[in-house]
Amino acid sequence: MVMDEPALERWIAKIEAAELTCFDTETTSLDPMAAELVGLSFCVEAGEACYVPLSHRYPGAPDQLDREATLARLKPWFESARHRKVGQNAKYDRHVLANHGIAVGGVVHDTLLASYVLESHQRHDMDSLAMRHLGVKTIAYEEVAGKGASSIAFDQVSVETATGYSAEDADVTLQLHRALWPRIEAEAGLRHIYADIEIPVAGVLLAMERNGVLIDASLLATQGGELGTKMLALEAKVHELAGQPFNLASPKQLGEILFGQLKLPVVKKTPSGAPSTDEEVLEKLALDHPLPKALLEHRAMSKLKSTYADKLPRMVNARTGRVHTNYAQAVAVTGRLSSTDPNLQNIPVRTAEGRRIREAFVAPPGSKIVSADYSQIELRIMAHLSGDKGLIDAFAAGEDIHRHTASEVFGVAAGDVSSEQRRYAKVINFGLIYGMSAFGLAGNLGIERAAAQSYMDKYFQRYPGVAAYMERTRNEARERGWVETVFGRRLWLPDIASANQARRQGAERQAINAPMQGTAADLIKLAMIAVQGWIESEKLATKLVMQVHDELVLEVPEGELDRVKPQVERLMTGVAALDVPLVVDAGVGENWERAH
DNA sequence: TAAGTCACG
DNA sequence: ACGTACGTGACTTAT
Numbered sequence: 001m002v003m004d005e006p007a008l009e010r011w012i013a014k015i016e017a018a019e020l021t022c023f024d025t026e027t028t029s030l031d032p033m034a035a036e037l038v039g040l041s042f043c044v045e046a047g048e049a050c051y052v053p054l055s056h057r058y059p060g061a062p063d064q065l066d067r068e069a070t071l072a073r074l075k076p077w078f079e080s081a082r083h084r085k086v087g088q089n090a091k092y093d094r095h096v097l098a099n100h101g102i103a104v105g106g107v108v109h110d111t112l113l114a115s116y117v118l119e120s121h122q123r124h125d126m127d128s129l130a131m132r133h134l135g136v137k138t139i140a141y142e143e144v145a146g147k148g149a150s151s152i153a154f155d156q157v158s159v160e161t162a163t164g165y166s167a168e169d170a171d172v173t174l175q176l177h178r179a180l181w182p183r184i185e186a187e188a189g190l191r192h193i194y195a196d197i198e199i200p201v202a203g204v205l206l207a208m209e210r211n212g213v214l215i216d217a218s219l220l221a222t223q224g225g226e227l228g229t230k231m232l233a234l235e236a237k238v239h240e241l242a243g244q245p246f247n248l249a250s251p252k253q254l255g256e257i258l259f260g261q262l263k264l265p266v267v268k269k270t271p272s273g274a275p276s277t278d279e280e281v282l283e284k285l286a287l288d289h290p291l292p293k294a295l296l297e298h299r300a301m302s303k304l305k306s307t308y309a310d311k312l313p314r315m316v317n318a319r320t321g322r323v324h325t326n327y328a329q330a331v332a333v334t335g336r337l338s339s340t341d342p343n344l345q346n347i348p349v350r351t352a353e354g355r356r357i358r359e360a361f362v363a364p365p366g367s368k369i370v371s372a373d374y375s376q377i378e379l380r381i382m383a384h385l386s387g388d389k390g391l392i393d394a395f396a397a398g399e400d401i402h403r404h405t406a407s408e409v410f411g412v413a414a415g416d417v418s419s420e421q422r423r424y425a426k427v428i429n430f431g432l433i434y435g436m437s438a439f440g441l442a443g444n445l446g447i448e449r450a451a452a453q454s455y456m457d458k459y460f461q462r463y464p465g466v467a468a469y470m471e472r473t474r475n476e477a478r479e480r481g482w483v484e485t486v487f488g489r490r491l492w493l494p495d496i497a498s499a500n501q502a503r504r505q506g507a508e509r510q511a512i513n514a515p516m517q518g519t520a521a522d523l524i525k526l527a528m529i530a531v532q533g534w535i536e537s538e539k540l541a542t543k544l545v546m547q548v549h550d551e552l553v554l555e556v557p558e559g560e561l562d563r564v565k566p567q568v569e570r571l572m573t574g575v576a577a578l579d580v581p582l583v584v585d586a587g588v589g590e591n592w593e594r595a596h
Numbered sequence: 597t598a599a600g601t602c603a604c605g
Numbered sequence: 606a607c608g609t610a611c612g613t614g615a616c617t618t619a620t
Contacts, residue, residue: 247618249601249616249618250618250619251618252600252619270599270600271600272598272599274599274600276600277600278601278602279602303602303603303615303616304603306617307602307603307614307615307616308603311616328613331613332612334611334612334613336605336612336613337613338612338613339613339614342614342615343603343604343613343615345604345613346602346603346613348604349603349605350604354603377605430611431610432610433610434610434611434612435610435611436609436610436611437609439608439609439610440609441610501607502607502608505608506608506609506611509609509611512610512611513610513612514611517611520605549605549612549613551605
């Protein structure tokens with residue numbers, strides 16, 4: 001427990017001399033942009049760590065080192081790239097220190113990312129890691145701060161309790177690093193993914209999260225009002241059709257109306273056995289009764305209003321006036337990112353009403369939104385991985401790939417492909433990426449299973465390289481228990497040898513899908529590192545503001561547009577040389593919708 | 597907290 | 606006979 005300046009100086013001497021230091025922060029909030037520092041812990045040697053309480057506030061709390069003075073003293077060490085650091089999810093701690101004006105440098109390791117690279121399908125929280133890799137049961141956060149309504153903020157925790165907890169975290173994190181890093185270092189592919197992709201991209205995500213994105217809250221308020229009015233009318237109409245009022249948002253009450261009152265047929269059941277009222281079911285029922293259609297419209301409006309129009313303005317940070325999402329780097333097993341609080345990776349786009357939400361993602365005066373997305377990225381990766389000549393040639397020639405597939409599967413000249421044939425081919429192509437079955441394809445196209453099977457047979461006849469690749473991938477997954485991306489990301493499939501057929505087949509579909517989805521994730525992460533590196537080296541005011549799996553969104557001052565747009569395209573397409581060209585479509589607009 | 601539903605790539 | 610396309614996160618109801 002570091003309570004005075006001499007003790008602090010003794011620890012500063014240790015961390016300045018150390019080859020690698022683990023550090024951890026304790027804070028007032030889980031929201032990284034709002035969190036304030038309560039204390040710091042450090043560890044340079046297993047079994048020996050310190051806690052520096054800075055702003056514990058409770059009746060009888062001891063005098064602590066002055067927070068701002070201590071941070072000023074530590075700032076050069078934190079900002080130095082020469083002083084190498086490790087953390088557990090250091091992106092969070094870097095946010096906290098950035099909130100106090102410190103730009104942490106030299107974070108060369110992160111145990112969250114190490115665990116993710118080694119076994120993305122496992123849990124990566126520190127308590128789980130400590131148990132799994134060290135056989136140690138650590139003090140849980142809940143044990144010191146409680147949980148739920150009765151929990152207390154960390155600054156209310158006694159400095160004694162906090163010291164045991166926080167110093168242990170720093171110690172255990174360093175020990176975890178020593179257990180995990182050698183396993184990564186020993187495998188060239190894993191080392192590449194960790195050192196050249198995950199560690200650097202964490203810094204890019206930190207910058208993007210802090211950049212935030214500007215939202216036109218008044219536009220969303222207008223839209224929310226309009227949606228509310230439409231919902232009221234639809235609700236009245238549905239109640240009228242039902243002959244009684246009920247809660248439209250309750251699947252249980254809706255089921256009683258549809259299947260009890262109106263005696264409409266049960267199309268399918270939910271996993272728990274209740275009659276389903278999902279979109280597919282309501283579309284079917286809509287052929288026989290007007291109520292389901294009105295309800296579908298109500299659901300669409302309700303989703304837009306509550307999840308987007310009403311919620312996004314509430315997520316605007318009071319200090320910055322912008323929305324700051326959190327990108328989770330160790331959640332999706334395939335290597336993708338996920339986005340939370342708010343999720344900016346599921347903003348509507350498929351319907352005209354939904355797309356209006358995107359009009360509220362704006363650039364400030366004098367700037368524009370640039371959106372750049374990879375075209376058909378996963379199909380291109382399938383062509384590369386399979387080496388299928390027909391597919392590679394089609395991409396090399398810059399052909400419309402769905403038209404090409406339709407021409408092969410239906411045996412007509414590319415120029416004679418009908419729009420329905422192209423639509424079928426598009427569904428087939430998506431299905432391939434997901435490791436589809438004839439059953440799944442049939443359901444999706446609304447055709448007989450035998451017909452779906454014949455399309456698939458035809459496809460694999462025309463693209464034999466793809467058929468061979470899929471077979472090879474399934475076999476490899478069974479033999480090794482894992483598959484990998486082009487760049488060496490390893491994806492484990494614990495269910496691949498399951499005695500349960502459904503689980504095993506599920507794992508086989510994952511084996512097909514994961515290398516494609518995972519390689520796409522690797523590519524865009526490499527592109528993000530290249531783009532952010534270029535922005536910084538050129539000292540541009542352009543900001544990366546969002547990533548949506550195959551798309552990067554930037555906020556670009558008008559004076560930088562002529563340089564940024566073509567260079568982002570170049571960096572994204574040039575990030576790797578696959579056996580097919582990478583193609584990027586980029587657009588500019590005053591908002592996200594117009595940039596598409 | 598689970599279940600159902602629906603938004604995205 | 607069974608189950609059936611991959612990966613996510615948020616909101617609402619019900620318990």
